[in-house]
Amino acid sequence: MYLLGYDCGTSSIKATLLDAQNGSVIASAASPEKEMTILAKRPGWAEQNPADWWDNVKNATAIVLSSSKVNSADIKAIGISYQMHGLVLVDAKKQVLRPSIIWCDSRAAEIGQKAFEDIGQDKCLKHLLNWPGNFTASKLKWVKDNEPDIYDKVHKAMLPGDYIAMKLTDTICTTISGLSECILWDFKQKKEADIVLDYYQIDKKLLPDIVPTFSVQGQLTKQAAAELGLKAGTVVSYRSGDQPNNALSLNVLNPGQIAANAGTSGVVYGIGAEPNYDKQSRVNTFAHVNYTKDNPRYGVLLCVNGTGILNSWLKHTIADGMDYTQMNDLASQAPIGSAGLYILPFGNGAERILENKDIGASVHGLKFNIHDKSHLLRAGQEGIVFALKYGLEIMRGMGIGAETIRAGDANMFLSPLFRQVFATVTGTVVELYNTDGSAGAARGAGIGAGIYKQSADAFVGLKCTQKIEPRDKDKQRYAEVYSGWLENLNNQLSEKI
Numbered sequence: 001m002y003l004l005g006y007d008c009g010t011s012s013i014k015a016t017l018l019d020a021q022n023g024s025v026i027a028s029a030a031s032p033e034k035e036m037t038i039l040a041k042r043p044g045w046a047e048q049n050p051a052d053w054w055d056n057v058k059n060a061t062a063i064v065l066s067s068s069k070v071n072s073a074d075i076k077a078i079g080i081s082y083q084m085h086g087l088v089l090v091d092a093k094k095q096v097l098r099p100s101i102i103w104c105d106s107r108a109a110e111i112g113q114k115a116f117e118d119i120g121q122d123k124c125l126k127h128l129l130n131w132p133g134n135f136t137a138s139k140l141k142w143v144k145d146n147e148p149d150i151y152d153k154v155h156k157a158m159l160p161g162d163y164i165a166m167k168l169t170d171t172i173c174t175t176i177s178g179l180s181e182c183i184l185w186d187f188k189q190k191k192e193a194d195i196v197l198d199y200y201q202i203d204k205k206l207l208p209d210i211v212p213t214f215s216v217q218g219q220l221t222k223q224a225a226a227e228l229g230l231k232a233g234t235v236v237s238y239r240s241g242d243q244p245n246n247a248l249s250l251n252v253l254n255p256g257q258i259a260a261n262a263g264t265s266g267v268v269y270g271i272g273a274e275p276n277y278d279k280q281s282r283v284n285t286f287a288h289v290n291y292t293k294d295n296p297r298y299g300v301l302l303c304v305n306g307t308g309i310l311n312s313w314l315k316h317t318i319a320d321g322m323d324y325t326q327m328n329d330l331a332s333q334a335p336i337g338s339a340g341l342y343i344l345p346f347g348n349g350a351e352r353i354l355e356n357k358d359i360g361a362s363v364h365g366l367k368f369n370i371h372d373k374s375h376l377l378r379a380g381q382e383g384i385v386f387a388l389k390y391g392l393e394i395m396r397g398m399g400i401g402a403e404t405i406r407a408g409d410a411n412m413f414l415s416p417l418f419r420q421v422f423a424t425v426t427g428t429v430v431e432l433y434n435t436d437g438s439a440g441a442a443r444g445a446g447i448g449a450g451i452y453k454q455s456a457d458a459f460v461g462l463k464c465t466q467k468i469e470p471r472d473k474d475k476q477r478y479a480e481v482y483s484g485w486l487e488n489l490n491n492q493l494s495e496k497i
Helices: 048-067 109-119 122-129 136-146 162-170 176-182 194-200 222-228 244-248 308-316 324-331 373-397 418-428 437-448 456-461 470-497
Strands: 002-008 013-019 024-032 075-082 089-091 155-157 213-220 233-239 258-260 266-273 286-287 299-302 342-346 360-364 403-408 430-435 465-468
Touching: 002 048, 002 162, 002 437, 013 048, 024 437, 048 222, 048 465, 075 162, 075 244, 075 437, 109 122, 109 136, 109 222, 122 176, 122 194, 122 222, 136 176, 136 194, 155 162, 162 194, 162 222, 162 233, 162 470, 176 233, 176 286, 176 342, 176 470, 194 244, 213 437, 233 244, 233 437, 244 266, 244 299, 244 437, 258 373, 266 373, 299 373, 308 324, 324 373, 324 418, 342 373, 342 430, 342 470, 360 470, 373 470, 403 465, 418 465, 437 456
Parallel strands: 002 075, 075 233, 258 403, 403 430
Antiparallel strands: 002 013, 013 024, 089 155, 213 233, 258 266, 266 299, 286 299, 342 360, 430 465
8 A cells, every 4th residue: 555745846846655554665756857947037036837847746656656666556645745835826717827926936025014014013913923925815916916817817826736736636625724824824713814815805715625634635537647647536635835744744743843954945844832923924833734723733934945046056057067965075175164255045035034135145255366166065055054043043032942853864954064064053953864745745645544543653664864963063163154144144134224
């Protein structure tokens, strides 16, 4: 008996086939080999074509089935993880009306800021736990204001994961967790956020029906089954945004537990039992995957947009054909602090931890007679860690303690340098696990389909592969370097005011 998980990210779609009984990965594949295209028609914009996601879901599935030789009839449930905060619009025939406005698109930031002021700051924070910000609801308002001909045709406004589920099942629905990431869930009223819908003059009928995160949410249609090579009637029984799902994949479900991820964006995600919020909405509180009205669980999310994408930019721009392993080896040859070279990694749209300012990425202290490629590569990794530390301090101010952080043994945590710098700079023990988002989505599908009698059973086979302790002898030096990095950040922020 097998479970199939999809992780529908910004760069690629990954599919993993999991043995439900022992939790082992039978096969895994990602498509495309190179990153999917992000369309940027104007500065600060970021869009993707949902059809590309579906094409790559099909490609990844075909590779997994071919390499595993598994009978598709033995795949009992499907789970979906997806890039958060995107907007997909479809008409009454379920045809996509425009490219998806994805998570790192900044165009709606001013709309969300005005909504925060007009609705009332205290009211927003108590009901939404966030500013309306540059999230999905504000993006929908942007379409309403700027593309009225398209808006008039909208039947449903969905998240990227809702779109993939629709393609699988021909059913349009979403979750409480999903609505919360749109800033369309009222935590005090425990229903759709009328205060946002009314202010934006958005009809509630545009929202999908709500289903539990762990539940049978639909069945694979004959058409989808034929396109994917799977069995019609296979249940889709889990969906979640990528960061709550990353926490699930690491068995981070209870208050006090913390997960991290360093893919295209970098995230630290802590679980709480109380509806806490940051008054400046620099970190954001959402409904976690196991949130229920009677037993709420909140995920506090710190996100740095410019994380793995900075490393990718360095690879394609200055690394001269090196792979990431070679880049990591070269970066480790430079000294701590990269000989006074600092990189601010904020080059992927407006950053929430900077109160939705878009200051761009920048390099500081570059000296042509001192710095070489190794310094640039190390400064990139250090700059990402410093940005995550900057956000983590905000979380700590909210009472989210951070002594141990779990992460998948993937993405930038594959770099020995990155994970050691992360542990030392943040003062945390880093535990790496043999999992990723697609494996987490498969485990979630098993919970939602009732294959596991209790959620704890879903984590059979999950193992800690490595534990990284802070390096005490380097703490003082990193504190000094972070101070210099922070000075450069504050200078940039003051220029942006």
